[in-house]
Amino acid sequence: MSITRRDLLRSQLLLLPAIAGAKLTGCSRAVLGQNGPPKAKAKSLVFIHLVGGPSQVETFDYKPELYRSAGKRIAGFNSEKKQSGGTIMSPIVQFKRHGQSGAWVSELLPHLAKHVDDLTFVKSVACTSLEHMQAQLELFTGSIIEGYPSAGAWINYALGRPNGPFPNVAGMHDPLGPPRSLLGIFERGPLPNTASYAVFVDPRKDFGDRDAKSSIPYDAKRAVAQQVNKLRELGAYRDSFYSRRDELFDVSIEVRRTMREHFKPRDYTEEEKRLYGVTKYFENPFADQLMAARDLLEKEVPYIQIHCGDENEPTGWDHHFNIRDMIPMSKKMDQPVAGFLTDLKNRGLLDQTVVFWGGEFGRTPIIDEVGTPEGQPPRGRGHNNRVNTVWFAGAGLKPGMTLGETDELSLSSVRDIVNVGDLWATMLHLLGVDHHKLAFHDKGADISFTKEFHEVIRDILA
Amino acid sequence: VTGRRPMRVEDLRDNLLALAGTLERQPPDVDQLGQVANDREARPVRTVYLVRARASQPFWADYFELPRGFKSVGQRSDVPSLTQIAFFLEESWLIEIVHKIAAAYEPRGPSALDDIVKENYQRIYTRAPSDSELASWRQFFSKGDFKQNLYLFFQTLVSASEFYYL
Numbered sequence: 001m002s003i004t005r006r007d008l009l010r011s012q013l014l015l016l017p018a019i020a021g022a023k024l025t026g027c028s029r030a031v032l033g034q035n036g037p038p039k040a041k042a043k044s045l046v047f048i049h050l051v052g053g054p055s056q057v058e059t060f061d062y063k064p065e066l067y068r069s070a071g072k073r074i075a076g077f078n079s080e081k082k083q084s085g086g087t088i089m090s091p092i093v094q095f096k097r098h099g100q101s102g103a104w105v106s107e108l109l110p111h112l113a114k115h116v117d118d119l120t121f122v123k124s125v126a127c128t129s130l131e132h133m134q135a136q137l138e139l140f141t142g143s144i145i146e147g148y149p150s151a152g153a154w155i156n157y158a159l160g161r162p163n164g165p166f167p168n169v170a171g172m173h174d175p176l177g178p179p180r181s182l183l184g185i186f187e188r189g190p191l192p193n194t195a196s197y198a199v200f201v202d203p204r205k206d207f208g209d210r211d212a213k214s215s216i217p218y219d220a221k222r223a224v225a226q227q228v229n230k231l232r233e234l235g236a237y238r239d240s241f242y243s244r245r246d247e248l249f250d251v252s253i254e255v256r257r258t259m260r261e262h263f264k265p266r267d268y269t270e271e272e273k274r275l276y277g278v279t280k281y282f283e284n285p286f287a288d289q290l291m292a293a294r295d296l297l298e299k300e301v302p303y304i305q306i307h308c309g310d311e312n313e314p315t316g317w318d319h320h321f322n323i324r325d326m327i328p329m330s331k332k333m334d335q336p337v338a339g340f341l342t343d344l345k346n347r348g349l350l351d352q353t354v355v356f357w358g359g360e361f362g363r364t365p366i367i368d369e370v371g372t373p374e375g376q377p378p379r380g381r382g383h384n385n386r387v388n389t390v391w392f393a394g395a396g397l398k399p400g401m402t403l404g405e406t407d408e409l410s411l412s413s414v415r416d417i418v419n420v421g422d423l424w425a426t427m428l429h430l431l432g433v434d435h436h437k438l439a440f441h442d443k444g445a446d447i448s449f450t451k452e453f454h455e456v457i458r459d460i461l462a
Numbered sequence: 463v464t465g466r467r468p469m470r471v472e473d474l475r476d477n478l479l480a481l482a483g484t485l486e487r488q489p490p491d492v493d494q495l496g497q498v499a500n501d502r503e504a505r506p507v508r509t510v511y512l513v514r515a516r517a518s519q520p521f522w523a524d525y526f527e528l529p530r531g532f533k534s535v536g537q538r539s540d541v542p543s544l545t546q547i548a549f550f551l552e553e554s555w556l557i558e559i560v561h562k563i564a565a566a567y568e569p570r571g572p573s574a575l576d577d578i579v580k581e582n583y584q585r586i587y588t589r590a591p592s593d594s595e596l597a598s599w600r601q602f603f604s605k606g607d608f609k610q611n612l613y614l615f616f617q618t619l620v621s622a623s624e625f626y627y628l
Contacts, residue, residue: 216552220614224551227602227618234594235624245547245623252547 040432041396041462043352044302046293047151047427048337049139051179051309052132052318053359055091055381056389057410058326061123062095062104065408066365077411079364079382080130086366088409089381092323101400108330111277111338117400118341118350118393120460124404124413125388127361127420132311132318135360135385136181139420140305141189142449146181149189149440150197151424154449155303157195157440158433165258167198169303170296172289176310185305190442196248197305198255218257225249262299263292275339287336294340297349302431308333313380317359320368320380341393350394354430356423358390365409386412390423396430398462421454429456469628478620479506481586482562550621557613560620564612572608575600579615586619 057063070090078084093107103116112119129135134144141148149157152169159168171186179185186197232246266281268291273279276287286308293304309316314325337357344350363381372378387406393399404416425435428450435456439448469477479485484506550556567578579599583591591599603611619625 216557220610221551223602223614224618224621227598227614228622230598231595231618231622231624234592234598235622245626248547249551249621253551256548256552 040430042354042394042430043300044297044304045155045354045356045427045431046297047303047305048355048357049136049179049305049307050317050333050357050359051136051174051307051311052313052316053135053361053363053383053388054317054329055319055323055326055363056123056387056406057091057363057365057381058093058108058323059106059330060104060109060121060389060391061362061387061406061410062106063091063365063406063408063410066090066410069409074366074409074411077364077366079366079368079370079384081368081370081382083366083368083370083382086364086369088365089323089367089379092326099400101402103400103402108326109334111335115338115341115393118345119391120393120397120399121389121391121402122404122418122423122457122460123387123389123402123406124415124417125358125362125390125420125423126413126417127385127388130361130383130385132180132360132383133184135383136179137184139360140181140185141187142421142424142451146184147187147189148447149191149195149449150185150187151449152186152197152303152305153188153191153195154438155428155431155433156197157191158428158438159302159431163299163301165254166296166299166301167255167259168301169195169197169305170293170301171197171305171307172292173307174310174315175285176312176315178310179307180311185307190447191440194251198259218253221253225253262295272343275343277335277339284332284336286332287339290336290340291343294343294347294349297344297353298347319363320382321372321376322379323381324379344394352395354392354394354396354427356390356392356427358388358423360388361385362387362389362410365411384411392426392460396462398460401460403457403460416459418457419454421450422457425450425454426457426460429461469626473628474626476508477625478556478559481616481620482559483566484562550617556620557617560613560617563616564609568609568612572603575603578612582616582619587624 057066066088067090069088072088073085074088075085077086079086091106095104095106096113097103098105098113099115099117101117103119103121105113105116127135127138129138129144137146137148138144140150152171156168173179188196228246228249268276268278268281272291276284276291278284278287282288286306289306293306296304309329311318313319313321314328317326317329319325341350341355344353344355362384364384366382367378368380368382369378370382372380387410404418405414406412407414428435428438435450435454436452438450439446476485486507488507567574567582570578576596579591579596583589583595599615602615
C-alpha cells in the first residue's frame with residue numbers, strides 16, 4: 001500500500017529522516033550524504049542569464065585580430081543557419097584593460113569594468129546545441145530535451161531544507177516575456193513538488209496590490225486551501241500522484257503572502273538610485289529584479305535565477321541583424337549588475353553568495369548573412385556554441401582570474417574547454433552539493449543533473 | 463484511480479464557463495474564428511469549434527500546465543509552480559467565474575445546503591459526495607456568511623485536482 005507524506009508525518013516516521021526521506025522522494029542515492037559531502041562555500045547562488053547569447057567579442061573576449069581582419073572571408077565554419085564561412089566583422093567597440101588583473105573589458109560595460117578584480121572569467125564554455133531553446137534547456141536542465149528538472153529544482157531538492165515562509169528557489173524573467181524555452185527552464189520534472197520554483201516576473205509587481213479584484217483576502221485563500229487539503233484527505237484520490245498538486249496550496253499561500261508583504265512598492269533610497277542607475281520603480285525592471293534578488297539573499301534564499309532580456313532581437317541579446325542593438329541592452333544591464341555586486345559587497349553578502357553571469361552560447365566573429373532581413377545590410381552575429389564567455393563572482397572563487405582561451409578570431413575555444421555541465425558541477429560544489437551524487441530515481445531509472453564526465457572546475461576555486 | 467491527466471486549458475476554460483452558465487454553445491461565425499486568437503477570454507464560445515492558437519494564448523493560460531504543442535516535445539509537468547497554483551486562489555478571472563456560479567445558488571439559502579453540495583459534486587466531479595465530505599461542508603458552512611462560504615465552496619471544488627484532472 002502506498003503512503004502519503006501526511007501519513008508519514010502522522011506515523012512519526014520522520015523521526016528516522018534517512019529512511020523516511022528515501023521513501024518520500026524515491027531518491028536512490030544520498031545527495032548530501034554522510035560520507036564526506038563537499039563543504040559549502042556559499043549559501044546562495046544568483047544566476048544572471050542573458051537571454052539570446054551576448055557577443056563575447058563585444059564584451060570580455062578581446063581579439064585584436066578581428067579589427068585587423070575585418071572584411072576578410074573565412075571558410076569552414078557553419079553557423080546555425082548553415083551559412084558556410086563568412087565575412088569577419090570588426091567589434092563595434094574598443095577594449096581597455098582594467099583593474100589589477102588587467103582584464104580586457106569593452107567600452108560597452110564601463111561599470112562592470114570597475115569590478116574585474118572581483119570576477120572570475122571562463123572564456124571557453126562550450127555547449128551542444130546552436131539553437132536557443134535547446135541550449136537554454138541544456139544550460140538549465142542539463143538536457144536539450146524538455147521535461148527534465150531545472151537547476152533551481154535540483155538545488156531545492158538537494159538542499160532539502162525549508163526556508164521558512166520564503167521560497168527556496170526563485171525565478172524572474174523579463175516583463176517583456178520569458179526565454180524561448182519558456183517554463184522548461186523553471187521545470188520541476190519528476191522531482192517532488194517541494195522542489196518547485198516560485199516563478200514571477202517582478203516580485204513587487206506580481207505580489208503588489210496592482211489589481212484590486214485579485215486581492216482576495218488572506219483568510220479566504222486560507223479557507224480554500226484548508227478545504228482542498230481536507231477534501232484530499234477525505235477523498236478517493238488521496239494516494240494518487242496528482243494529490244501532490246493539492247499540497248502546494250498551503251505553500252503557495254504562505255510564500256505569496258510573505259513575498260507580498262516584503263515587496264511592497266516603495267521609493268528607492270538615494271544609494272539604490274546611485275548604485276543601480278535608476279530613479280523610479282519600473283524604469284528598468286532588470287534593476288528592480290536585482291534589488292529583489294538582493295532582498296531575497298538577505299532572507300537566505302539559496303537560488304535565484306534572473307533572465308535579462310526577452311527572445312526578440314532589440315530587447316534581448318540575440319543580435320543577428322544589428323550588433324549595435326547591444327548598446328542599449330548593455331546600458332540596461334551594465335550598471336545594475338555592477339551596482340548589485342557593490343551592494344552585496346557593502347552588505348557582506350558577496351562572501352556567502354555566488355553570482356554567475358552568462359548567456360546560453362556565444363556569437364560568431366563573422367557576419368550573420370542569412371539571418372538579416374531582405375533589404376538591410378547584414379550587421380549582426382550568428383550563434384556559436386563553441387565559445388562562450390561567462391563570469392563568476394563571490395564566495396569560494398579566485399577573483400581576478402581568467403580560465404580558458406579562444407582562438408585569435410574567437411571562433412572556437414582552444415584551451416581549458418569546459419561544458420555547461422562543468423559550470424553546474426562547480427556551482428553545486430560551492431553550494432556544498434556533490435553533483436555526482438545528485439540523482440533521482442524515476443520510472444525505473446536514475447536521472448541526474450550533470451553527467452558522469454562533468455567535473456568541478458577546480459582551477460577557479462579559491 | 464489511475465490514468466488521469468490534466469485537462470487542456472481550453473477544456474478547463476469551457477468547463478468553468480459552462481458551470482457559470484456563460485458558455486455559448488453555438489458554433490462561432492467566421493468573424494469570431496478570426497478574432498479568437500487575440501480575444502479568447504472575452505469570447506465565451508465553446509473552444510472545440512475554434513482554432514487553437516497556442517502561441518497567442520490568453521495570459522491566464524500560463525498558469526495552467528499546458529501541453530507544449532508548439533514546441534519540440536509535448537511534455538508537461540504534472541505539478542505546477544507555486545505561482546501557477548496561486549492562480550486558483552486569487553486570479554480575478556477565476557474569482558469572477560466562481561461568483562457567477564455561486565450567484566445561481568445563493569437564493570436557495572442555507573437550508574438547501576445538502577442539496578447544493580450534492581448537486582454540485584455531481585455537476586463538477588460527476589459523483590456524489592461521500593458522507594464525510596458532506597459532513598465536512600456542513601461544518602464549513604456552520605460558521606460565517608453563507609454567501610461568502612458559497613464562493614469558497616465553489617472555488618475549492620474547481621481548484622482541487624479532482625476537477626483539474628480528467
